[in-house]
Amino acid sequence: MAGIVNKNEIYTGQVIDFTHEGHGVVKFDRYPIFVPNAIKDETIEFKVIKVKKQFAIGKLITIKEASENRVEAPCEYYNVCGGCQLQHLGYSAQLEMKKEQVVNLFKRKSNFEDTIIHNTIGMENPWQYRNKSQIPVGRNREGEIELGFYRQRSHDIVNIDHCMIQDEKHDQIMIKLKALLEQINISVYNEQKHKGELRHIILRSGYYTGETMIIFVTNSKQLSHKNKIIEYITAEFDNVVSIKHNINLEKSNVIMGNTSHTLYGEETITDKLSEYQFKISDTSFYQINPVQTEKLYRKALEYAQLDGEETVIDAYCGIGTIGSYMSQQAKHVYGVEVVEQAIENAKENAEINHIDNATWEAGKAEEVILKWQKEGIKPEVVMVDPPRKGCDQTFIETLIELSPKRIVYISCNPATQVRDVEILKRSGYQLKEITPVDMFPHTTHVETVALIEKTNN
Ligand SMILES: C[S@@+](CC[C@H](N)C(=O)[O-])C[C@H]1O[C@@H](n2cnc3c(N)ncnc32)[C@H](O)[C@@H]1O
Structure with missing residues (x-):
């Protein structure tokens, strides 16, 4: 089927379907071209950026006829952050x-x-629903602390101050922790070199109780500036009932290691579902x-x-x-x-x-x-x-x-x-x-x- 489209050329086509990754599908004969951000039923102009035997990948250039399901993505980071993929599609069309x-x-x-x-x-209300945020920590080229989420299909951090799908409390915690980490000049983890200390910060909150747990995941047995961190968090946030240190010395994509210590407060946070109360540990699964x-x-x-x-x-x-x-x-x-x-x-x-x-x-x-x-x-x-x-x-x-x-x-x-x-x-x-x-x-x-x-x- 190769030869149907050529790399770097621009084509016009009708989007007839979605892939499971939410990309629009255009077909020439039976040969599919997958175009991110294109919506079913749209007529689009796209540039072919990759050609394979079974399929090609296109980049959306212009929407000639927009779908009635297209909406303006409300998040300012949507085009760079890999956390969401469907904000440009109206919610009922997503369902x-x-x-x-x-x-x-x-x-x-x-x-x-x-x-x-x-x-x-x-x-x-399909926003601010995530009760758990797993936030990678890094530094940009200027050496400033970055907290955010990964760009799609990469481990580059998109530095953000808020996320529209996470618990609102987590935005505030992220902003303040970023300032604290800068102030104490914490050593951050470098994935390629497998060097440096702080890898991730994980925030988990009870939706009904409002209780929050903060977990610092490090590539070291100790968390530097531990006392300052505890002092700062307990002074700033009334709802934080547990601060944990998780040790992950592995060179892998798995976020948490097998060993955790409680630095402050409770072993668990509590949440409620219907009439039941549930205690949740740092390593336990709980629906997000x-x-x-x-x-x-x-x-x-x-x-x-x-x-x-x-x-x-x-x-x-x-x-x-x-x-x-x-x-x-x-x-x-x-x-x-x-x-x-x-x-x-x-x-x-x-x-x-x-x-x-x-x-x-x-x-x-x-x-x-x-x-x-x-x-x-x-x-x-x-x-x-x-x-x-x-x-x-x-x-x-x-x-x-x-x-x-x-x-x-x-x-x-x-x-x-x-x-x-x-x-x-x-x-x-x-x-x-x-x-x-x-x-x-x-x-x-x-x-x-x-x-x-x-x-x-
Ligand atoms: C999708 S979660 C569901 C948990 C629970 N049903 C809930 O709704 O919160 C899947 C769970 O399976 C556990 N798990 C993974 N592999 C397992 C295995 N081989 N045997 C038992 N549990 C396993 C995970 O630790 C996780 O808690």
Whole structure:
């Protein structure tokens, strides 16, 4: 197909679709050209900047006919920061696009013709939703401190003072910490040389409690100027209940290391979801959009169709949030999670929430589920919410042997979800419904919750 377009030449075309990265797709014959920032149904002029055998990449030059869904991106950093990809697309069109991606995966690329795919559940106010900000620290050419987010597909820091999708409190903390770090002349980490001290600052806040945890991640065993930092933060911010130091000596992209110390205050912050309170440690997973999390969990609970008699497994349970929701309507909940601190949180959370029909176990889901099978635990409902890579294959095999009547599968990566559900389909399960829930407005991330039921044959 090469030869259809030439590098550096300018073309006019009609955008007919979106990629999963939110880029517009123009096709000449059947050859696709992906154009960032172009919107479906627009007529655009673009310059071809890369030509490959299967596809080309274009750069948007002019919009000849704009889509009615095009909006002015409100964030001043939008064109340089890689945090958001869809601010130029109206919010209702974003929700449609996310549903379309799920339809594409499950109906066009796979054979789930009978599955009902619902509209994406969106947010009323899709801004300032992130309760966690992972902020890389660097210095610019002039040697000034930079705090911000990475440019798309790079590790160059875009120095920012506010972010429209993060908790508003985090903006203030970023601005003040930048001034403090400049004043104490902190050593910052240089990724290429693997030298220097401060790598990241992580801010985590409880949406309903307003409590904040600040984590300093360093490439050193000590955090320099520790006392000054604590003194400054405690004087400036009433809501900061915990300051932590995390040590990450590895030359890798993983943000946090395995060792953390509490420098000030509590071990955890607390947040609330519905009537439940949850304690959250620095290394424990907690959904980043609490408003949407409640909607996601309510949908999962609806799909679970519990009547109080069921044994439920909550696999990949984090700090026990979904399991806690399920516990009120189940006989017993068994939760498994690989991060030990998260399981400690889950146990404490069960106590705080007066949940006495749940068992929490630290370990790999694929190993612990096998152990539970040997112990004779027979779940009627299994809840799974794995990381982006999806479920482990041994886990799925054991799940099939356990033969629950219902599986509720939450996924932050529908591409691996479809792979896993296909295995279940071949083993006597039917994918009944999927609901996308917009956990990450203005980004291309898609979250889904699926109801999978055992068929009678
Ligand atoms: C998407 S999170 C979901 C957590 C939880 N269900 C929630 O809603 O907060 C996935 C979780 O799986 C955990 N995890 C990753 N691999 C695992 C494994 N092999 N076995 C058990 N848990 C694992 C992660 O630590 C993380 O807490």
